[in-house]
Amino acid sequence: MSFADQLYETAVRLAKYAQNSASALEEERLQIEMRKREVEAQLDAANLAHKRLANFLPIRGSDFQCPRCWIDHGTASNLQMTAKNKSSTENFRCGMCHFEFSLRQGQVGGTDCQKMNQRLPNDREFMRTRPKKTG
Numbered sequence: 001m002s003f004a005d006q007l008y009e010t011a012v013r014l015a016k017y018a019q020n021s022a023s024a025l026e027e028e029r030l031q032i033e034m035r036k037r038e039v040e041a042q043l044d045a046a047n048l049a050h051k052r053l054a055n056f057l058p059i060r061g062s063d064f065q066c067p068r069c070w071i072d073h074g075t076a077s078n079l080q081m082t083a084k085n086k087s088s089t090e091n092f093r094c095g096m097c098h099f100e101f102s103l104r105q106g107q108v109g110g111t112d113c114q115k116m117n118q119r120l121p122n123d124r125e126f127m128r129t130r131p132k133k134t135g
């Protein structure tokens with residue numbers, strides 16, 4: 001085999017190796033683009049939630065409103081009282097998403113609306129008050 005033939009064979013091997021790398025890299029690129037789209041969608045949702053917060057009304061008419069439906073979907077949903085636990089706590093359930101909220105009464109001063117704003121559930125409460133499975 002001539003030097004030229006040996007060099008050509010080496011070039012063929014290198015080209016095949018590069019081709020194999022290209023398909024693996026293409027697969028990796030597709031996965032990164034899919035993940036990028038997921039992150040962009042989550043970012044859009046996060047920014048939208050912040051905008052929706054500016055328009056959230058805890059009370060419409062005489063009905064308390066579900067903050068979850070409003071922040072997540074921009075829909076106004078009434079809360080129904082489900083139970084009065086202790087003298088100071090009342091449970092409400094959303095008619096749409098079935099999320100439950102445990103709200104405390106009796107903060108001094110302010111309207112009911114202001115009381116609701118002071119009592120937004122924190123993450124720990126969201127963990128405790130998952131929606132009940134129905135059906």
Ligand SMILES: [Zn+2]
Binds near residue numbers: 068070094096097
């Ligand atoms: Zn809801």
